[in-house]
Amino acid sequence: MKPTYFLSDLHLRSPDDDRTRRALRFLRARAGEAETVYLVGDVFDLWLGYRSAIFSAHFPVLRALADLVDAGTRVVLFPGNHDPDSGAFLREHLGITVAAEPYTTTLGGRTVWLEHGDVHDPRAPWRRVVNRLARHPLVHAMARAVHPDALWSAARLYGDVLRGAKGYHGLPPGLIERFLPARAAAGADVVIIGHYHRALSHLAHVAGRDVEFFVLGDWVEHHTYLRQDATGFHLLRDRGAAPPETLPRGDHPPPGAPA
16 A cells, blocks of 8 residues: 655745755655645645746746656645646646545545635634635636736745744634534544644544544645555654654644744
8 A cells, every 4th residue: 555645835936945855855755655645735835827837936846746647646736825726737737636625535444634724714804815815716817917927026025025924823723623523524534734834633532433633734844744554644744864753643833933
């Protein structure tokens, strides 16, 4: 049985930064080794599906994803609030499966619910409104009317402003109190999301059964991912050439952040 991997919030933006190089090393090592790689949103700091253009800065990761598919590893990509419109290129030219909506699959005999998680953001109503607008086809059409170079520059500036003002506030409690029970009531045994830039492994007893909940962290500070194999689901932290660190149950801030 080949393992399955889940990553989110890589926020790739430059082929020259350490984040991209580290992510590329990880993805290339999965070629042929993994059954499936799920990319659960915000893989790119900006991706918009133009009909006849791609962002050149993303060419290295596009090539790595194509190599994964060519090696027989299935790649499933979820749009996030930073890369909400995949367009046709990823499907038609790279062979990637694009999951435009929340996605249910079965792994190890368990029902797994997957989504980026941004449209349920419990921190404030305006966040949910903005994230839903980012996914609206009319907004995508208006953005595509802008030259790719201009859109790229604007998105980089917007991302820098957000990162400078974000701070670090931990995982919203509403995810455990409301989001998880709702997914469990819909039949999920394992719930996996991204978006919140906090790594979480949580076991809840819901409606008479145990349900696992994973928030994937990111590759901006955490370098975390989820692996599923014959022994179950394991939240891990990439450590480059060293073996990965297994994270226990709990809510894990990135290294150096306040708990």
